[in-house]
Every structure is written in structure tokens, then in C-alpha cells.
Amino acid sequence: MSEDIWILGIYMTKFGKHPDRDTVDLASEAVIGALNDGGVTMKEMGILAAGNLMGGGGPIGQMIQKQVGQTGIPVYNVANACATGATALRTAVMALKAGECDMGLAVGVEKLAGAGLLGGRGGAPQAEETWKPKGRFGAVAPTDGRIGTETMPGVFAQIGMEYGHRYGGVDFELFAKIAEKNHAHSTLNPLASYQKRFTLEEIMNDVMIAYPNTRPMCSANCDGAAAAVVVTDAKLKTLSLEQQRRAVKIAASVLTTDPYEEACQVLPNVNTLTRNAAKQAYEAAGIGPEDLDLVELHDCFATAELVHYDNLMLCEEGGAADFFGSGATWRDGKTPVNVSGGLESKGHPIAATGIANIWEVCHHLRGEAKDRQIEGAKVGLAHVIGLASACGVHILEASAA
Amino acid sequence: MAQKIPLVDYLRLEPEPHLVAHECDSCGARFFDHRDACASCGAQSFHEVEIATTGEVRAFTIVALAAPGIPVPFVASVIDCDGTSVRGNLINVPPDPEHVSVGMKVRLATNVVGVDAEGTEAVGFGFEPLEGAA
Numbered sequence: 001m002s003e004d005i006w007i008l009g010i011y012m013t014k015f016g017k018h019p020d021r022d023t024v025d026l027a028s029e030a031v032i033g034a035l036n037d038g039g040v041t042m043k044e045m046g047i048l049a050a051g052n053l054m055g056g057g058g059p060i061g062q063m064i065q066k067q068v069g070q071t072g073i074p075v076y077n078v079a080n081a082c083a084t085g086a087t088a089l090r091t092a093v094m095a096l097k098a099g100e101c102d103m104g105l106a107v108g109v110e111k112l113a114g115a116g117l118l119g120g121r122g123g124a125p126q127a128e129e130t131w132k133p134k135g136r137f138g139a140v141a142p143t144d145g146r147i148g149t150e151t152m153p154g155v156f157a158q159i160g161m162e163y164g165h166r167y168g169g170v171d172f173e174l175f176a177k178i179a180e181k182n183h184a185h186s187t188l189n190p191l192a193s194y195q196k197r198f199t200l201e202e203i204m205n206d207v208m209i210a211y212p213n214t215r216p217m218c219s220a221n222c223d224g225a226a227a228a229v230v231v232t233d234a235k236l237k238t239l240s241l242e243q244q245r246r247a248v249k250i251a252a253s254v255l256t257t258d259p260y261e262e263a264c265q266v267l268p269n270v271n272t273l274t275r276n277a278a279k280q281a282y283e284a285a286g287i288g289p290e291d292l293d294l295v296e297l298h299d300c301f302a303t304a305e306l307v308h309y310d311n312l313m314l315c316e317e318g319g320a321a322d323f324f325g326s327g328a329t330w331r332d333g334k335t336p337v338n339v340s341g342g343l344e345s346k347g348h349p350i351a352a353t354g355i356a357n358i359w360e361v362c363h364h365l366r367g368e369a370k371d372r373q374i375e376g377a378k379v380g381l382a383h384v385i386g387l388a389s390a391c392g393v394h395i396l397e398a399s400a401a
Numbered sequence: 402m403a404q405k406i407p408l409v410d411y412l413r414l415e416p417e418p419h420l421v422a423h424e425c426d427s428c429g430a431r432f433f434d435h436r437d438a439c440a441s442c443g444a445q446s447f448h449e450v451e452i453a454t455t456g457e458v459r460a461f462t463i464v465a466l467a468a469p470g471i472p473v474p475f476v477a478s479v480i481d482c483d484g485t486s487v488r489g490n491l492i493n494v495p496p497d498p499e500h501v502s503v504g505m506k507v508r509l510a511t512n513v514v515g516v517d518a519e520g521t522e523a524v525g526f527g528f529e530p531l532e533g534a535a
Contacts, residue, residue, distance in 0.1 A: 117466055130517045131406050136434040138410030140523050141514050145471030146408060147525070148488040149464045154477050157462035162479065165459055165503035172498070210477075211463035211498060260441040263486035265432060267460065267479045 002097050004233040006247040007396070009038020012359040015224035015347040016193040017113040023055045023225075027109035028067040030227035030352075034105065035068075038229040039243055042069030045229070046101020049076045049091035051084035051108040051351035054115070064107060073101075081386025082300065084108055085226065085354025086255065090392065092230050093253045102235035108356075109225035110349035116221070117209075119152035148266070153218050153301055154210035155387070158267055160303025161212070163310070167318040170306065172212040174321055176203045179217040179302040179344055181330055186341025188331075188372035193222040193347035217302035222347035226355035244401045248362045251285035251379075252395040258388075268387050270304070274311035277393040281381070282313075285395040289313045292335055293377035294364055296357035298385045299342040309337070312383060312393075331374065339364075339372055354392055357382040365398035408514050408525040409433075418511045418526065419454050420487060423447040431485050453483035454509040455531065461503065463496050476501050480528050492527030506531040 011033030013026055027050070035041060050061035057063070061075035074095075080087040085108030092104035131140035144150040164170030180200050186192040198206075198216055206214040231239075236247055256277040261269050282288055289312065297312060299305035306320050314335050315323030323329070329337035340346045340360040343353065361380035363369040382394045407414055411421050411433045422431040427444035431452075438445045461478035476491035478501075492510060494500050507528035514523035 117468065130519050131521055131523050133406075133410055140406055140408055143409065145464070145467050145473075145475060146490065146514065148479075148490065149462065149467065149475075149477035151464060151467060153466070154462045154464045158460035158477065158479060161462065161503055162460035208463070208465040210465060213462075260430065262430070262484075263459075263479065265434075266486050266488035 005093050005096050005250045006231050006233065006236050007228050007250060007358070007362055008040065008103070008231040008236065008243060008247055009034040009036070009229040010227070010359045010362050011037050012191060012226040012352070012356045013224050014191050015222045015349060015356070018111070018223040023052055023057065023060065023109045023111050024063045024067060026111070026223060026225040027060065027064045027107050027227070030109065030225035031064060031068045031105065031107050034227040034229050039240070040103065040229060042071055044103050045071065045073060045105045047074055047076070047092055047095040047104040049078055049088040049104070049106045051078045051088045052110060053079055053081065053084050053351045054110060054112060060109065080390040081388055082298065082350050083255070083354055083384045083386035083390040083392045084351040085356070086384045086392025086394065087354065087390065089228055089230070089355055089358065089394070090253050090255050093250060096230055096232050102232045104230050105227065106230070106355060107225065107227035108351035108354060110351045111223045112221040112349055113223045114221065117151055118221070119150050119155065149210070151210060153213045155268065156301040156304045157210045157213050159270055160301070160306055162267070163307045163320065167321070169321040172204065173200070174324065175212050175217060175302040175306065176200055176214070178299070178305045178324060179203050182299060182338050182342035182344045183216060185331055185339050185372070186345035189341050189346060192341040192345050193220045194345045195341070213301050213303055217344065219300045219343035219348035220345065222349050224347060224349035224352045224356065226352045226359050228355055228358060241401065245399055246366050247399050248365050249397040249399065250394060251287070251397045252281035252393065254281045254284065254393045256280070256391045268389055270385050270389060271307060271311050273389055273391045274308060274383065274385060275313070277391045278312045281393040281395050285397070287379060287395065291379050292381050294336045294339055294361060294374045294380045295383070296338055296340060296360050296380070297383040299338055299344055300348060302344065305337070305342070308383065312381065331372070336374055339374060354384040357384060358394055358396065361396050365396055403516070404521040405524050406521050408523055412524070412526050414524060418509060420452040420509065420526070421449050422452055422485065424450040452485050452487060456480040456482035456487065456507060456528070458491070458501070458503050458505040458507060459486065461491060461501055463498065463501070478528070480507060490527040491529070493529035
């Protein structure tokens, strides 16, 4: 049994539009915020793991160091699609578990406000002189839109529809009700990009993006950053009682990829790797899904949230529609899901998401979530998935101190 | 008669339009693109197989917003063709939830993508409803 690792400090910026600040500014705010929250400084950090998926501006970790402290520690710049933030955190956790240092820092940042549709390959077929087969499929013209869709709303729409085909009891209205829940939750989260409650009718009648996902059923592109300071159990015991009381135990930190299955070449399978990650995480933490006081899961689209109820084993297999219908995932339900408002309203600054969801859970476990506090929360789970695919699951426990 | 070329190399136009896949010699996993080794079992040899031209819709979405230049709406879907999953659009059917559904039976159909400077026609594929088809 390796040593327990704890979150000592954690911070997320306001998600939304930050036109006057770049990725480094946002990441620096998150790093300094996490250090201050943990009552420590850059000098005590033994590793920095950093993620920024879409920026393309160079090694983000080193750029952040220039703003917060160039202490010469190893930097790992990580990329794992939408699981980038969780991958950064897990990288820092692994360094501590390996005994390389006793404190480390993970940060994820993205600027996506106004980015529009993600995943579409774009462009009309080029009027070429003559057709020439190109690429892995020997295509003579772009295939997006001609052979299925590359757009994220369309891919995840099919993932939800496939679940409905397999188990039944799923329709447009059910998916829209999931978005209704998350937008309702967001009204209590001042850091969310959008804090507007929608009626079911408004959601269903909004602009259709990829049936059955209308615009408010899609994750919101926005700017934001989140960072966390992690510490070993031994080191934590040398810190103040207040630091020990606010520390949150990482009871499980798991990363999986998608194992081969028939059909995964034509539609990404987000189910099996999530289920695998959840199983490993519950086993590592020594708990079951029934022990969770809250869950932040990757609702990149309303159609995705439904399948993850099942994948994370919050309900019995095939029972996600009934589970949602019972009200279980509303904030006053048996297993509150996405009380932050989720990606649909809080927003989805890609590389920040996998740390921001952990910030949300920690906030409740520390009893610091104010208006949206889930009373008495002791254990929570944070889940992210990045296509192609990677899945991160973290189980967090409140300090007994 | 104008020359024809398939939109992708796994679409064969003769003798009748059909799709082909690389099937792993060892475990039978099928891939539409080239693989150096099998993603399922790691074996390194493949042979070509024909894919059934009829199937059942396992999942779909009606894409209303796509990258510039892509005509919308269109129906993207996953078709179960006798055990092999295929990605393709549902064509020759109105793109609305009243006319497309999961579980629907469909068959392979071709359409014209465009004609190049030499008069060669690029031919694409989709799936059309079996019900009511000629």
C-alpha cells in the first residue's frame, strides 16, 4: 500500500470570457490561488505538471514559471484531450507516490471563449484538378459530413442515442431534462460561465446543434484555469492543524484508455474505459458508488451525462433513464450530479476542466461551498473523458481531522 | 461513359457497390483503414473481406451545425451491417426524427460527390431505408 496523497490547496478562476487576459495570466492566477489556499509557496513545490490543449503557444508550464517562480523543478507539459487537467493532477500524484518529492503542483488552462463548434474538420471539398486519394482512407474529398460527422455535439449525440437503442426509455425530452437540471444547479455557482435557469421548453426549442442536442445541451466554450497543490501524508502531518483539517484525501486517482472493441473505429466508445476507471477507483478507495455524496461527471453534452450514470455505476446497468427520472441526480437527490452546473453551464475550458471538477468536490468536502453546499458531504467523485480516448476518475474524501 | 472513383478506398463500385475491410487473420477484428498490427490482438496480417450491404441503424444524430461548406442538415449514423459497425449518413430520407430512428433497417446506396476536371465522377455512399425502397 503506497502512501496517501492529499490535496492541500486548490483554486479555480471564474469561468467565462476573459478578453484582457491570456492563458499565462489565467494559469498564474490559478497557481497563486492554489498555493495561497494551501498556505505554501512555489519554493516548496517539487514538480509542476501543466496542461493547455488548444493554445499552441509553447511549453505552458515553463511560461507559468516565469510568472510564479522559476525554481528549477521538473515541468511536465501534458496533453490528453479533455482529460488533460486530470492527467496533470495524476502526473503530480505519481511523482509524490514515487517518492521524488513531497509536494507538487498541477495546473490546467484554456482560452476557448467564442471558439464555436469543436471537432468539425471544416472546409468544402476542394475543387481540385483531378481526384487524388489521400490519407488513411484514401479519400478523394473531405469525408466529414459525407461519411458521418466529426463534430463533438454529433458524436456525443450518437453515443446517447445508442444507449437509448440498447436499453430503451430514452428520448429528446429526457436528454433536455438533464440540461434543465444542470442549468438550474448553475444558478448557485458564481464561478460558472452561465448562471441562467432555462425551462424545459426553452431548452427543447433552442437552436438545434446535433439532434437531440440543442445549444443549451452542449458544453459552453469559455476561458478558465484551475490548479491544485498535492502533498504526501507524511509531509501533511508536519503542517498546521488548519492545513490538515482542510486537506482533502485523494482516495483514488485513475487514468484509463479505451480498450479495443468492435465499432470503436466508427464511434468512440466512452463507456468501457469509464466503467474500467470507475471500478479501479472504487476498489482503490474501498468504497462503492452508494457511498458518494456528490459526483462531478463529464457532461460535455446532455447525451453524455446519461450514459455516465451507468458507466460510473451510479445506477444499475441499463437503468440510467429511470435513475435520472427518480430525481436522484438533482442536488437534493440521492446522488447529486454536477451541482456546479456542469460543463453545460459552468463551462468547459478543456485543460482546466479535469481540475475544476475536483475543486468543486473539494469545496463541498471542506464545507466551503456556501449556497450550494451539499450538507455533510464526506466523499465525492470527479470524472472526465477526452476523446480518442482517455478517462480520469478521482475519488476524494474529507479529512477526519 | 465517364470514369468513376470511390470517395474512399474501402468503397468498391464493382460489380455492385459494397464496402470492404481489412480483417485480422488471427482474431477477425475488422478495420476500414490500414493497420500495422491489429488493435485487438496485435497480429500483423490481414485479408480483405466484403461487408454486408444491409444493416440496422444503431445510433444517429441529425447534424444541424457543421463546419463551413458542409450542407446541413444531414443524418450521421452508425449502422450494424451483420456484425460489423459502419459509419455513414442516412440518405434518401427526410432528415428529421419522424423519418429516422434507431433500429431502422437500411441498405447501402451511392451518391455523386462531384466531377473533376477530367470528367471523373467521385462516388460516395450512404444508407437508405429498406422500407419503401424500390
